[in-house]
Amino acid sequence: MSAGEGGSGRILLIDDDEDLRLSTAQTLELAGFGVTALERPEDAPALVGSAFAGIVITDIRMPALDGISLMNLIHAIDREIPVILITGHGDVQLAVRAMREGAHDFIEKPFSGPQLAETAARALAYRRLVLENRLLRAAAGQRDDLEHRLVGRSNAMIDLRRRMRTIGPSETDVLITGETGTGKEIVARALHDLSPRAGRPFIAIDCAALPETQIESELFGHEAGAFPGALRARYGRFEHARGGTVLLDDIGSMPPTLQGKLLRVIQERSVTPLGANEPRPLDLRFIATSRSPLQEEVEAGRFRADLFYRLNVVSLQVPSLAARREDIPLLFTRLLAEAAQRHRVEPLAPPPALLDELMARDWPGNVRELRNAAERFALGIGADANIAGAGGNGAESARGGRLAERVAAFEREQIVRALIAHGGALRPVYESLGLSRKTLYEKMVKHRIDKAEYRRG
Numbered sequence: 001m002s003a004g005e006g007g008s009g010r011i012l013l014i015d016d017d018e019d020l021r022l023s024t025a026q027t028l029e030l031a032g033f034g035v036t037a038l039e040r041p042e043d044a045p046a047l048v049g050s051a052f053a054g055i056v057i058t059d060i061r062m063p064a065l066d067g068i069s070l071m072n073l074i075h076a077i078d079r080e081i082p083v084i085l086i087t088g089h090g091d092v093q094l095a096v097r098a099m100r101e102g103a104h105d106f107i108e109k110p111f112s113g114p115q116l117a118e119t120a121a122r123a124l125a126y127r128r129l130v131l132e133n134r135l136l137r138a139a140a141g142q143r144d145d146l147e148h149r150l151v152g153r154s155n156a157m158i159d160l161r162r163r164m165r166t167i168g169p170s171e172t173d174v175l176i177t178g179e180t181g182t183g184k185e186i187v188a189r190a191l192h193d194l195s196p197r198a199g200r201p202f203i204a205i206d207c208a209a210l211p212e213t214q215i216e217s218e219l220f221g222h223e224a225g226a227f228p229g230a231l232r233a234r235y236g237r238f239e240h241a242r243g244g245t246v247l248l249d250d251i252g253s254m255p256p257t258l259q260g261k262l263l264r265v266i267q268e269r270s271v272t273p274l275g276a277n278e279p280r281p282l283d284l285r286f287i288a289t290s291r292s293p294l295q296e297e298v299e300a301g302r303f304r305a306d307l308f309y310r311l312n313v314v315s316l317q318v319p320s321l322a323a324r325r326e327d328i329p330l331l332f333t334r335l336l337a338e339a340a341q342r343h344r345v346e347p348l349a350p351p352p353a354l355l356d357e358l359m360a361r362d363w364p365g366n367v368r369e370l371r372n373a374a375e376r377f378a379l380g381i382g383a384d385a386n387i388a389g390a391g392g393n394g395a396e397s398a399r400g401g402r403l404a405e406r407v408a409a410f411e412r413e414q415i416v417r418a419l420i421a422h423g424g425a426l427r428p429v430y431e432s433l434g435l436s437r438k439t440l441y442e443k444m445v446k447h448r449i450d451k452a453e454y455r456r457g
Helices: 018-030 067-077 089-100 113-139 154-168 183-195 215-220 254-267 296-301 304-313 321-345 353-362 366-378 385-399 405-421 426-432 436-446
Strands: 010-015 033-039 054-059 083-087 104-110 174-177 202-206 247-250 285-290 314-317
Touching: 010 018, 018 033, 018 113, 054 067, 054 385, 067 083, 067 089, 067 321, 083 089, 083 113, 089 104, 104 113, 154 183, 154 314, 154 321, 174 183, 174 436, 183 202, 183 247, 215 254, 254 304, 296 304, 321 353, 321 366, 353 366, 405 426, 405 436, 426 436
Parallel strands: 010 033, 010 054, 054 083, 083 104, 174 285, 174 314, 202 247, 247 285
Antiparallel strands: none
């Protein structure tokens, strides 16, 4: 593909080096691309969105926010925005790792104008294809934004999304299992949106919260006079969902007395309201969720075996966070960006030490618990007592003041942490931070950091 073939579209170029930024922008403009050049990477996320018809090209080494952290912030907004990293010779291994984490491509300095234009053209062509496919799916009444809804690049999440794309368009009933907080209802809603029923109702029924005295009336409906106080006829939840999908959330908590009646509804696809004599046909798809394996409930005698086998035509297992720890940094960054937008505060890039701490935890509450931690971090009150030492206090101190002051506070904190970790030895510090020895000295002078304070012994 020539540059001219991919020349339409917008390129967001980020480089803190003014000379390189201007020369790269000029190279791209001469090749026929529209370019917006930025010095500060923290300004970039505000310029992109799900409808952004362009790509991002960013230097990988920048003091305030590095290219990989910026890529994660952008992918938290839209996973399919191509990000191309500009690397130095010593950064190739880092760029390869970034490719595994979702970078579209990288280009090594020094690069030629045609090489850069060719790389940009391919990325723009990919972005156009993504947006065209989204329009086609929208025109067909379907949405496929599974990467956005179910964030993660682990094998478990890739396999889950693959199976969902296969199962979603079918009419089969589905049983979804997974620990509390893993996102079972999100999976159920996505299956509904992938199906031909997407334009019809999606009715979620919390089986654990149904009032036992009114449970049959709530689900099946009733005729006028069916019981004292039934002054008029009322549709049940099943009939309200006609043509759509019913989610039976936490099906394992449904009372045994109701399980037999539910089995008949699922088998016959009809419902008989209380006080009525004739069944009414139902056009429904059933999706059920369970926190614990229903097979164990069957063996314990708490769940009907015939209902279990009727629901378990197709099953999906939603992995816990502990089973996909490699997804936690990306997921936390995404949740942090959402929380910052919700509370109308500027997003902070989570420090590496914080992300390491998050990955080391077990998260019994799974994504729900991680979301709460992101909310607290975004508000500057620390994720919680365990995490505060790894980054919560840094967010709290950085929240006040102007952007430059917050960036400076973050930079100083990272240098101090590295000095503590390496006992004041400078070489491992500047190597771990990706700085030259001269740059580290300059920053230590700027932030009034004395390495002698951090020497071991």
